[in-house]
Amino acid sequence: MLIDTGAGRGSPPPLPASRSSARRWFPELSDNTVGLLFIAPFIVTGLFFMVYPVIEAVRMAFFSYNPLRPEVTRYVGLANFQFILSDPLFWDAFLQGTVWTLLSILFQTLLGVSIALLLNRTLPGIAVFRGLLLFPYIVPTVVIALIWRWIFNPEIGVVNYALIATGLVDTPIYWLSTPDMAMASTILLNVWKYTPFVVICVLARLQSVPQELYDAARVDGAGAFRRFLDVTLPQLREVLIVVVVFRTIWTFNKFEEIYLLTKGGPGTSTFNLAVYSFEQSIASLKLGVGAATGVVMMVMLLIGSIVYLRVSGFGREEAGA
């Protein structure tokens, strides 16, 4: 025996009691409203932890503020910007930061693409290799930097021990004691830690490149190198642009690796703008100057990113389509 629910006669079926009481309290929401509700926590968090600090940093860049003497905080106009732009250390930090960023990105990209190509094969146990590759990326930077300080220790470090034991060098290398070697060591650390990020991005893209393209190139007589140039690279172009932009921004802003490994030394030879900003803010308690440095960094990166995206033609194909 069927129970007549009223269905099929133009009226909706009656709702269970709990649902109808819920509807009384919560009116039916449109898809847009539900979507907004879902992203609201992220918007609120973003506003609080990202937008507000940026606004506060921009505001502070125009004030003289020593946190130990909050009663003497005063508006100083562009004085903080004048201070940093006339400070030779700011320009040294900018140049060193640029060198560290460019070389780090160059090596990360070259190594990342090479390793991704090697891993883009179906071999037994390849998944294990792919998993292991993530190790440097997932270990906290502070752990890595402190371990590397010991590894690079000229007297008792394992790197020198291995190099001397294998006869590759006769005397210890002073990895962190000369400006050039310290810069090279910080770049080495950055490349080692973040190459896996490039590998992951490139590998994901490689795995979605249609096999037919390679087959067609093979039929046309293209060798491995030609296939890489004419098939693989164009397919990787978009992902590489994104990776380079992100890695550039992150590396240029990087603070903890340099600070933990060399503290910006020897001298100030590995200072970048993030370390400079920290020193001004915390060691010198000139929070306005530190904030002004952050604002200048933000502007530099914004301009750099826009120029790079324009020059590289990112998204041009989609726009054309």
Next chain:
Amino acid sequence: MRPSRAITAKSCIHRRDFLASGAALALVTSGHRSNAQSSKTGTVRVWGEPGPYGGVAVAAMNEWAQKNAPGLKFEIETIPWDGVYVKLMTDLAARRPPGLISVESPIAMQLMAEGLLEPLDDVSQTVGRDRLADKLKWEYFGAWTSKQYIMPAHHQPHLLLVRTDISKELGLSDPDGWSWNDLANAARTITQKKPEMAGICMALGRNLCTDYHFAALLHQAGGRMFDQRNKFEVAFDSPETAEALEFVRELQQFMPKGAVEYSFLQVVDAHVTGKTAMSFYWGRTLGRAAEEAKPIFEATEAFNHARNPRTTRRSNWNDFQGWCIPARNNPFVEEAKQALTYYLKSTPWLVKYCHSLMPNVAPVFKDQAESAELRNHPFYQSKARAVDTYFNTSLEHASSTANELLQGVNPFAGIVHGRSILAQTVQKVVIDKMSPRDAAKWGARELDSVRKENMQLVN
């Protein structure tokens, strides 16, 4: 009328009795209040250097808390030497200071001049102003505008440590009689004849340790950063500074190549692992050697620094370390004072404090220094002379950046160390190969900007 007068007189007597009793009660109560139980609850955070001594003092404070404030617990938070300035400044600025701080004198004196500390005259009176050991003065630890802000914790000089087995083997003279020239010659001889080890080691990195090592040489040469007697004018751009920097440059040839990045730990490591025959350091090197390298411990002796040949000064950089209590945003000021008083009045606890890291932290009170129990430590048998040099004879040559040549408190020193200005000046010479004269000028400019930005501390 008489009876009534009598009654009145009688009632007057009663009133007087009552008032007298009331006054006595009030006195008893007020007297008792100073030892009264605190009903506060929570944790009193105590900042201290790495090392067990801060923990010993905190154990004493917890003994006080058990009797007088059962709801309170004192807890030590250690701050690494190189992180002291950043940690202190950021946490004070964030208005979450600890209840009590044990910190190096330059920073303590900066905090004192900033008006961030509670005056401790009452504590110093109760502890006993006549208890300080010979050659020590209350102002060395931190007095400002006739008020005592810092209570003595310990004094701690860095000295010249020499491997006497090496010096004897190479026929070097007694290091106690050395001038700078003799020290450099000894370092040269060791470097030439002992290729596996450096002649001497000091910190040359951009850090606090380099600041302190260089400050001793600067003061030996008669130089200084600021002139306290002349409105704290910068006095760093001087032939004396250039002379000290020139000496560092000369010694650098005989140091480990990595010294340009060395800080506290690396200098100790270099000595304890036998990578250097001589070093500048506090007592901890001997302690580490005793724990890890017995032969090096037995062969190492501590001496007052070599004399500057011109001034004959043997200045060391002595950390007149003290206890201070943040005045703002500190809910435990009174409890911290009481607990600190309890600890500082207890000779047994003060002796335990010194014993916890021999011979790194020297006694500051007479009863502590003269205690028979203090001598009941193996170092008094194995290294009696070194202990005596660290604890006593070094005081004749004591100096500090916070009280240069002991001629007056310098509240700028903490800011100078926060920015590593002395270390950066040294690095201009040893890394950038700048001439000592130019480096002194560079350093003077930095010091002048510190002075200009912070004149309010001394006005």
